[in-house]
Amino acid sequence: MKTKSESLFKDLRQTAEALVSSKNGPLQGEHEADMKKILHELHVHQIELEIQNEELRKAQRELEISRDWFAYLYHQAPVGYVILDESAMIVQANQTFADMIGAADRDLSHVSFLQYVAQRDRDVFLARYKAFFKNPAAMDFEVRLIPGGKGLINTKIQGGRISWDSRLTSHGSGSGDRLLISVSDITAQKQAEEALIEVNDDLKQRTGEMTALLECTRAVLHHDFFEAAARRIFDVARSAIGAVSGYVALLSPEGNENEVLFLESGGLPCDVDPELPMPVRGLRAEAYKTGKAAYDNEFADGRWADLMPDGHVRLDNVLFAPLMLDSKAMGLIGLANKPGGFTEDDARLADAFGEFAAIALRNSNTMQFLEREKNRLAVTLWSIGDGVITTDHEGRIMLVNKAAEKLTGWTQKQASGKLTGDVFQLFDEHTREPCDNPVTAVLETGNPVAFSNQLTPVGNEGAGSGFNVIGSAAPIFDHANHLTGVVLVFRDVTEQAKLEARIVQAQKMESIGVLAGGIAHNFNNILSIILGNTEILMDDPESSFPGHACLEDLKTACLRGRDVVKQLLHYTSKAPAVRNPEDLSDILENTFQLIRAGLPAHIDVHKILPDSPIIARVDVSQLNQVMVNLCANAAQAMEDKDRGLLEIVLDRVEIGRTEFRSSSDIKPGFYARIQIKDTGHGMSPDIQQKIFDPYYTTRPVGKGSGMGLAVVHGVVKSHEGAVSVDSAPGGGSTFSVYLPIVDKPNDSERASSAGLPGGHERILLIDDEPPVVKMSEQILKRLGYTVTAETNPLKAIERFRSEPGAYDLVISDMAPAPVTGDKLAAEILTIRKDVPIIICTGYGERMNQQKAEAVGVRKYIQKPIQRTEMANIIRSVLDESTG
Numbered sequence: 001m002k003t004k005s006e007s008l009f010k011d012l013r014q015t016a017e018a019l020v021s022s023k024n025g026p027l028q029g030e031h032e033a034d035m036k037k038i039l040h041e042l043h044v045h046q047i048e049l050e051i052q053n054e055e056l057r058k059a060q061r062e063l064e065i066s067r068d069w070f071a072y073l074y075h076q077a078p079v080g081y082v083i084l085d086e087s088a089m090i091v092q093a094n095q096t097f098a099d100m101i102g103a104a105d106r107d108l109s110h111v112s113f114l115q116y117v118a119q120r121d122r123d124v125f126l127a128r129y130k131a132f133f134k135n136p137a138a139m140d141f142e143v144r145l146i147p148g149g150k151g152l153i154n155t156k157i158q159g160g161r162i163s164w165d166s167r168l169t170s171h172g173s174g175s176g177d178r179l180l181i182s183v184s185d186i187t188a189q190k191q192a193e194e195a196l197i198e199v200n201d202d203l204k205q206r207t208g209e210m211t212a213l214l215e216c217t218r219a220v221l222h223h224d225f226f227e228a229a230a231r232r233i234f235d236v237a238r239s240a241i242g243a244v245s246g247y248v249a250l251l252s253p254e255g256n257e258n259e260v261l262f263l264e265s266g267g268l269p270c271d272v273d274p275e276l277p278m279p280v281r282g283l284r285a286e287a288y289k290t291g292k293a294a295y296d297n298e299f300a301d302g303r304w305a306d307l308m309p310d311g312h313v314r315l316d317n318v319l320f321a322p323l324m325l326d327s328k329a330m331g332l333i334g335l336a337n338k339p340g341g342f343t344e345d346d347a348r349l350a351d352a353f354g355e356f357a358a359i360a361l362r363n364s365n366t367m368q369f370l371e372r373e374k375n376r377l378a379v380t381l382w383s384i385g386d387g388v389i390t391t392d393h394e395g396r397i398m399l400v401n402k403a404a405e406k407l408t409g410w411t412q413k414q415a416s417g418k419l420t421g422d423v424f425q426l427f428d429e430h431t432r433e434p435c436d437n438p439v440t441a442v443l444e445t446g447n448p449v450a451f452s453n454q455l456t457p458v459g460n461e462g463a464g465s466g467f468n469v470i471g472s473a474a475p476i477f478d479h480a481n482h483l484t485g486v487v488l489v490f491r492d493v494t495e496q497a498k499l500e501a502r503i504v505q506a507q508k509m510e511s512i513g514v515l516a517g518g519i520a521h522n523f524n525n526i527l528s529i530i531l532g533n534t535e536i537l538m539d540d541p542e543s544s545f546p547g548h549a550c551l552e553d554l555k556t557a558c559l560r561g562r563d564v565v566k567q568l569l570h571y572t573s574k575a576p577a578v579r580n581p582e583d584l585s586d587i588l589e590n591t592f593q594l595i596r597a598g599l600p601a602h603i604d605v606h607k608i609l610p611d612s613p614i615i616a617r618v619d620v621s622q623l624n625q626v627m628v629n630l631c632a633n634a635a636q637a638m639e640d641k642d643r644g645l646l647e648i649v650l651d652r653v654e655i656g657r658t659e660f661r662s663s664s665d666i667k668p669g670f671y672a673r674i675q676i677k678d679t680g681h682g683m684s685p686d687i688q689q690k691i692f693d694p695y696y697t698t699r700p701v702g703k704g705s706g707m708g709l710a711v712v713h714g715v716v717k718s719h720e721g722a723v724s725v726d727s728a729p730g731g732g733s734t735f736s737v738y739l740p741i742v743d744k745p746n747d748s749e750r751a752s753s754a755g756l757p758g759g760h761e762r763i764l765l766i767d768d769e770p771p772v773v774k775m776s777e778q779i780l781k782r783l784g785y786t787v788t789a790e791t792n793p794l795k796a797i798e799r800f801r802s803e804p805g806a807y808d809l810v811i812s813d814m815a816p817a818p819v820t821g822d823k824l825a826a827e828i829l830t831i832r833k834d835v836p837i838i839i840c841t842g843y844g845e846r847m848n849q850q851k852a853e854a855v856g857v858r859k860y861i862q863k864p865i866q867r868t869e870m871a872n873i874i875r876s877v878l879d880e881s882t883g
Helices: 004-023 029-076 095-101 119-134 187-222 226-241 282-290 303-307 344-383 402-408 438-445 494-538 548-572 584-596 620-637 685-690 708-718 770-782 793-802 821-831 849-854 867-882
Strands: 080-084 090-093 139-145 153-164 176-185 245-251 257-264 294-296 318-325 328-336 387-392 397-400 424-427 449-457 467-477 483-492 580-583 603-608 615-618 644-655 669-678 722-727 733-740 762-766 786-790 809-813 837-841 859-862
Touching: 029 095, 080 095, 095 176, 119 139, 119 176, 139 176, 153 187, 187 226, 187 344, 226 245, 226 257, 226 328, 226 344, 282 294, 282 318, 282 328, 294 344, 318 344, 328 344, 387 402, 387 467, 397 402, 402 449, 402 483, 438 449, 438 467, 438 483, 467 494, 494 548, 494 770, 580 584, 580 620, 584 603, 584 615, 584 620, 584 644, 584 669, 615 620, 615 733, 620 644, 620 669, 620 708, 620 733, 708 722, 708 733, 762 770, 762 793, 770 786, 770 867, 786 793, 793 809, 793 821, 809 821, 809 867, 821 837, 837 867, 849 859, 859 867
Parallel strands: 603 644, 762 786, 762 809, 809 837, 837 859
Antiparallel strands: 080 090, 080 176, 139 153, 153 176, 245 257, 245 328, 294 318, 318 328, 387 397, 387 483, 424 449, 449 467, 467 483, 580 615, 644 669, 669 733, 722 733
């Protein structure tokens, strides 16, 4: 095929040849011009031709490059290209396909494509290949090829029909339709898909396992009791692992038996009682000992199958997983009869289910323990004697224990959700001013608060009157140290306050007693001097002595002063009660003198005493206390009156069997009756019923302890007597005390002053008061005794030690400084144990007759002592020691 340039060049050449032939001679004139023109055109066309030839060579080079690049791309394509004829013979194939099937040469023409197709895929390949030629369409399917006759590769075949011209290649022959296919090696893709499928299957399995384990978590969280949680965990485990039957059992502490909680036979016959304990052996023992799941897929043919009890469900395979708590198996999950048998994955999963069951068991045990502790703490909190109230972080009441209910009058149900200020208020017990709420203070500061105030319940019909409380409010913090509420603990200390007041009063009385003892000691020494010297003067034979007539009055005054001191000491004495037959008239007379000075001036006191003695066996100090309490009570009843009358009456009465029915202790017979009458405001019957109760008082706070009449009742009852009251509002009151009468008079009768006994024995006299020593020495010498006097007890001991046989009697004061009389007596008795000793004292708390005899002292004398009594005692002691 000629190009345009070649045709043009040929036409010009022919034109030039024609011109030359027509002229047949040299070119001249116009012919010469034409010739030049032609030559010019030829020259131009020659140049054009050269240019075109260069472009043609360039295009040819580019075409060759393109052809080579296409051939390279064709043969190096990532997929194999194959042209097949209608009988699946290879017409042409690229290098990629040749490499794919392991052919040494890519020239595979006239080779059947079927010889590279896997035997099992050939029929499918041919069927689809023939169908394609009958009904042309895009071809797309997968087929396995055999590279070099070894192994298999997975390929994807895609392609379509093309028209084929054999002139396009040096290899093919003939023309017609051919099949151009691409062959892609998808072996790696297939492997990846299979791996993905395997991963998906594994993920699906793991998801199922996680779902099962999550369900176990729900079972642990939602069930407090182990059996319910264990049942749910077992059902999940049986489903996840694919077992048909099984059970859950708890092991004995020794691990040698298991107690079946429940049994699932999976529809298979089983009539074994699950409550019967079963011995732990075989696989169960292995799981128990190792702490890991164990399984046997040939259990039915093993030796342990023969030991199964009759009626037990048939077991083809079994698996046991332990419930491990603190490295010890506490129970077992048993699974059985899984189709196909158990695997290691099943064992691993069963261990996980066992762990959840163990957690459920621990939780159940913990919940039971916490429930028991909760109940115990609730009972403790409910039973505690102090009031306990707890609030939330807003100060609203959450809990009120029994004591707090009783104190506030609010029940738990009534108080719940209320602010503490709506339930009670605190006031200063002295000023009655409102006090800060301790709950509010704790919520504001986060610090504990102590309080001691008067609590007054409010806002409830059940609330009572105010009372004194002492308590504390403390913050309640959670585990994150956040303030979540307040606990308020308090107690009623009203009675304690009263007791403290009584203790203070008792301490005052004790101080008064100590003071009275000291005064009595000194006063009795003074009275001893006065009385002794008075009696010495009264022995003066000079009847014309100017003061002789006054000495009897002086002696009487001394004796009266002695009785007053003795009465005071009786009232303040802490010595045990000593009941002796006493003339009640004398006691009342002395009491009258004692209490008269302490009564207000507007109260008149009258006493009506019998002419003849009325004797009763009483403790003088206790009876004095009874009289003082009754008289003080009467005076208080008349303190608002302009004038009042207190009357003391003593008489003798007979009580029959019908009187005092309220007291079963008093017996019929003759009684001394002491009546204390007042003209006060009187009492109503209901007050009269409670007047003798301890701590009961109608007086304002601080005006009375409520113990005065209770003491009266206790003392009188201890004397086998009774006390009654007769009163009416506005009509005054009469308190009557009944004491049994005795026939014997007081044994301690005064000795007659006539014929004073004396003697010639030697007496060692010791007293640190020189006037007392001087007076006593004079009296003893007048009685005929030889007296050696000492004011220093240490010198007296040394004097006695130097001549222990020189003395027949030792008389010592109880408190000669610096040695007490009992210690002095003990020291002298170590020197000579048979010497008689008499102790004299002005205050008898540290010494009485019993204490004196206990240390070896023969006689104990209370100062001041009359000369006649002294003479009789000395003589009796000396006669007893020599007799």
